[in-house]
Amino acid sequence: MLGRAIREQPRIFAVAVTGSVLFGLMVIASAYVVGAVVGKVVVPAVARGSVAGGTLALAAAALFGISVLRVVGIFGRRLGAGYMQYRLQAAYRRRVTRRYLELPLAWHHRNATGTLLSNANSDVEAAWYPIAPLPFAVGTLVMLVGAVVSLFLTDWALALVGLAVFPALFALNVVYSRRMAPRQARAQRLRAEVSGIAHESFDGALVVKTMGREAQETDRFAARAGELRDALIAVGRLRGVFDPMLETLPSLGTLAVLVVGAVRLRQGAISVTELVSVAFLFTVLAFPVRAIGWVLAELPRSVAGWDRVRRVLDATGEMPYGTRTLDPATPTPATLAFHDVHFGYEPAEAHLPGTEVLGEVSFTVPAGRTVALVGPTGAGKSTIASLAVRLVDPRAGTVTVDGVDVRELTAASLTSTVALVAQVPFVFDDTVRANISLDRPGIGDDEVWAALRLAEADGFVAALPDGLDTMVGERGTSLSGGQRQRLTLARALAGRPRLLVLDDATSAVDPRVEAAILAGLRAPAGRTSADPEHRSAAPGPGGGAAASILVVAYRRATIALADEVIYLEHGRVLARGTHAELLATVPGYADLVTAYEQAEQEREQQHTYDEVTPLTSGLEIEVDR
Amino acid sequence: MSARSEPGLRAPQSRAKSDTSSASAEADRPAEATESTWRTLRRGLALSPELRTGLAGTLVLALIYMVGRVAVPVAVQRGIDHGIVGGLDLNVVSLTVIATAAVLVVTTICGYLMMRRLFTVSETALAAVRTRAFRHVHDLSMLHQQSERRGSLVSRVTSDVDQITQFLQWGGVILIVNLGQLVVTTAVMLAYSWQLTLVVLVAFAPAVLVIRLLQRRLAGAYGLVRQRMGALLGTIGESVVGAPVIRAYGIAGRTERRLDKAIEGQRQAQQKAIRISILGSSVGELAAGLALAGVVVVGVNLGVDRTLSIGQLTAFLFLVTLFIQPVQIATEVLNEAQNAIAGWRRVLDVLDVAPDVADPGEQGRELPPGPLDIRFAGVTFAYPGGPPVLHEVAVEIPAKSRVAVVGETGSGKTTFAKLLTRLMDPTEGDVLLSGVPLRDVRFDSLRSRVVMVPQDGFLFDATVGENVRFARPELTDAQLTAAFTELGLADWLDGLPAGLDTAVGERGEALSVGERQLVALARAYVADPDLLVLDEATSAVDPATEVRLQRTLDAVTRGRTTLAIAHRLSTAQAADEVIVVDRGRIVQRGPHDELLRDPDSVYALLYASWLEQTR
DSSP states (O other): OHHHHHHHSHHHHHHHHHHHHHHHHHHHHHHHHHHHIIIIIIHHHHHHTSOOHHHHHHHHHHHHHHHHHHHHHHIIIIIHHHHHHHHHHHHHHHHHHHHHHHSOHHHHHHSOHHHHHHIIIIIHHHHTGGGTTHHHHHHHHHHHHHHHHHHHHHOHHHHHHHHHHHHHHHHHHHHHHHHHHHHHHHHHHHHHHHHHHHHHHHHTHHHHHHTTOHHHHHHHHHHHHHHHHHHHHHHHHHHHHHHHHHHHHHHHHHHHHHHHHHHHHHTTSSOHHHHHHHHHHHHHHHHHHHHHHHHHHHHHHHHHHHHHHHHHHTOOOOOOOOSBOOOTTOOOOOOEEEEEEEEEEOOSSTTSOOEEEEEEEEEEEOTTOEEEEEOOTTSSHHHHHHHHTTSSOOSEEEEEETTEEGGGBOHHHHHHHEEEEOSSOOOOSSBHHHHHHTTOTTOOHHHHHHHHHHTTOHHHHHHSTTGGGOBOOGGGTTSOHHHHHHHHHHHHHHTOOSEEEEESTTTTSOHHHHHHHHHHHHHHHTSSOOOHHHHHHOOTTTTTOOOEEEEEOOSHHHHHTOSEEEEEETTEEEEEEOHHHHHHHOHHHHHHHTHHHHHHHHHHHHHHHTTTOOTTTTOOOOOOO | OOSSOOHHHHHHHHHHHHHHHHHHHHTTSOSSOSSOHHHHHHHHHHHOGGGGTTHHHHHHHHHHHHHHHHHHHHHHHHIIIIIIITSOOHHHHHHHHHHHHHHHHHHHHHHHHHHHHHHHHHHHHHHHHHHHHHHHHHHSOHHHHHHSOHHHHHHHHTHHHHHHHHHIIIIIHHHHHHHHHHHHHHHHHHHHOHHHHHHHHHHHHHHHHHHHHHHHHHHHHHHHHHHHHHHHHHHHHHHHHTHHHHHHTTOHHHHHHHHHHHHHHHHHHHHHHHHHHHHHHHHHHHHHHHHHHHHHHHHHHHHHTTSSOHHHHHHHHHHHHHHHHHHHHHHHHHHHHHHHHHHHHHHHHHHHSOOSSOOOGGGOBOOOSSSOOEEEEEEEEEOTTSOEEEEEEEEEEOTTOEEEEEOOTTSSHHHHHHHHTTSSOOSEEEEEETTEEGGGBOHHHHHHHEEEEOTTOOOOSSBHHHHHHTTOTTOOHHHHHHHHHHTTOHHHHHHSTTGGGOBOOGGGTTSOHHHHHHHHHHHHHHHOOSEEEEEOOOTTSOHHHHHHHHHHHHHHHTTSEEEEEOSSHHHHHHSSEEEEEETTEEEEEEOHHHHTTSTTSHHHHHHHHHHHHHO
16 A cells, blocks of 8 residues: 555655655764764864864864755655655545545445545545655665664674664564554544544433433543543553653663773774764664654554545446437426336345335326325335436336436436425535526526525525625525525526426425415416416526426425326325325325324314323324334 | 654644544634633643642652653763773773663653653543533533534534643653753753853754744644645535535536645645744754754864863763754644643633523422423513514413414524523523522422423434433333333334334434434423423424324323424414414414414414415
């Protein structure tokens, strides 16, 4: 993996390593220069009792010159390493997010939002973490080899001291990293758990408060925070053991050099210059050796992060678009048809069976008509809406728009023909204008306002502090649920779709406002007599041209506007016809849409017997959903 | 010159870790400090007196540990002066070395003991602060909880505290040790030669000034990194959560551009920060070179005059190395310290917010036993800085009655419920239960007798049984099953894959919205309150499910005083009495049928609209 990093950014890595090697060599050089200055300049000068100006200036220049070269090395190494790390992170963030956009919704459904977020964020970051110290580590290895070679060139006895100290230092670092990694991982895991408890507990703050469970929640949190504390103390203790040892070891090496050096000096094998040089070398080498330890320490985390990133990059199942286009010159309503469509979700976990959500679904929304999809919660209505705009593909069967399989259409043709307004409105952290136009061509302010009018959203948008330029905040938090729904509705209308799919898209809108919106939508289609005021106020999508509408609905007012109703249960079309027909012939349908009246009737009876009815009677619950 | 200190390499690692954890929470927070560092430290120490436990001992250990750092230069000086240059004497060298080695062993052990004490004390104190802040957030009023973004409250007890502990584990020790090192090194240098010490200080003075300047710029640069990171996380989150919209509208290209811009922006910020950081360590490095050159030039002259020995001069070269470390590390560590202090300040700020809806505690009163009646006496409520939401509401509701509160969105009906459960206190007037003002009621009494079922029926990531037991932990499985049976939900419970042991998933999302409501109702039922406040939310369920929920509700509410905030008028129809709220005032009150008699009344209009939608 580190090899991949080097392959991807070879030049910048070369710069970083060159800088690092230069730095390493200068560290060795500095030791020898200091030795030389002491042995060749200071000792003779003191012995002579006079200063040789030229030699002294040379010594000072050498010391400062080496400093400058080291700065150059530091610049190359750190800048190179940093840029490399950041470039790789950015490149892989781009790749991962590209992949998110390419992968089908089915894949998105299988993966938690939090996981996808951390894949693109912390996992990418972790994957390229060891890149920062890597050039330093490479440079240090070169430096160590250089140091040992120079030691042997100086004196074999001092070299043996070096051969004892440097490997020991290296080994100590490796052991440290090895033992630290699991402790750090444990602390990291506990940090996530502590954060998880806090998230959940604060999310449910209202329940905690109203049930008076603050003390118990605090105990739950304190227990995990205590584990984290112990884990962090364990990390700290390990640090306490190794940090002072890593610092002391080279010092002991320097002391050994003094003794061995003194012996060799007496034997006449070395000079004072060499003794001081080696002693200094031991002092300055200690720190860089630790860089190797850091690379090793980060490797397990890096590999884990990389594995998770790979999983995203290697995921398959794109939904490629086709090449056919529908004739855009005819802005007439489109015809939507489902032919024997089957659909099922992949199991969330491997041991669970996949579920079939839809089976043998066939129906048509004729051009310019409004069709309502009705059924109990979980009947598959939203799935049909998703299939109609090709958010997902059927397991079997085909979905066609104007007779063309949606899988054969180009992205541009598909999205300009059909539009979906989802049950849960999604608003981008952007201006109102951008949220509605989405930078699609041909949608200027006039079109945006027209769509807002049609969605009954022009009033509140006009009242916003900056009108269309108002930022709506993350996930639209500054707007009410109903306002968000109306914005997303306007977004769909602004594109002048020829087929509009509304998935219970007005549930958070006040009933009276909803009635007005529906009447407005209905007006351009010209099927029913709608409020004439609205007809004149809103030109309608497509400037008077009509759209076909597929609407998922519970409210009877909504259903009443439909030309035809399709009644679904357990993913199958149970009946279709007008509202009146279904009410008369399909008991399940009648039960669903008249639930309120039935409840009311029961209540009337219950009131009569209220005084004598024991608690548990009259409470038979319809258990099937 | 030294390579022992290479601060820039390690610091970015530990910083990057804390960056990601707190980036989103801090994205919109200015980097500037709002109060002095010392004030924060004083406040923090006042709040965590245990941080001072054995502090003197720890500092003594730290001081001994620091002495170890100057041991080698001193040994080099003594060895050279007394055993090598002035006539070779192996005994002197050996003795010096053995003595120094012994000192090093002692200082190493002291270093271990110092860190051990430091980490144990600080982590223990911070875990306590973390837990206290957690409890405090729960004690804050709902109003305050809502005014803060929930994510930022979470980061008060997570990433902010993490930032402090991470700093202490790495930067904190370095800061202590290096400050000490600076002092000890300077002392030893002065002992050898004041002239050379002056040379070193003069060489470093400009570097210190430049580094101070850079440090301020670096703090700004890191602030920008965090801000861009927050923006990046937001954009990625949007592309993940909004995937269906992006697909449905074919705007992958637009999204890619937004993502690329955020990714690139964050990279640029990181690169800018690292450039400043490198500049800082380079300046330190150059100063070290300058100091060494100066020491040699001046030192040789002093040596010739016999005011300085060769050993002392050599030791000085080693000491300069020790002097440069703290200066170089300063830019990075001080920056980390500032982040940690800022984190600490944010935690303290949360702890400093006095809960505005406080438990009267021991002096408080118990609610009288039996069903509770309700009285609003001249209650006015306004959100801070906003216009009144409720105007002088006066209403009495007898015990055991079932009342629905209806009104348009924004009419003030939800405020009614929040005041009744004392999630907020009225701006004026009093809410009384059976004659006792709510402000005087002890929380344990209030919370056990008055229960609210909130709109979203929040469930914890546990089993169905554990969620219901949340209200009364002592209940057995048999009692829970009996409760479900009493609610007419036995069949539903049997239909679950593992009955009471069925896991409900994160936020209860393994259950349908209607099922979550059922569990929330069961939870309220076993709490057995005398006053039940329902804030119903059934907009996402089909009418049949809603009716079923309604029947369960009937069972739950029987025999108790019940106040239901009704968004759907089917609830109002079922109530004994309806209270109609309009623009913060009660405009109508009475049974459903009576209220309908006036066809122009607020209620009649609401009902007509409701009928239009459902019939």
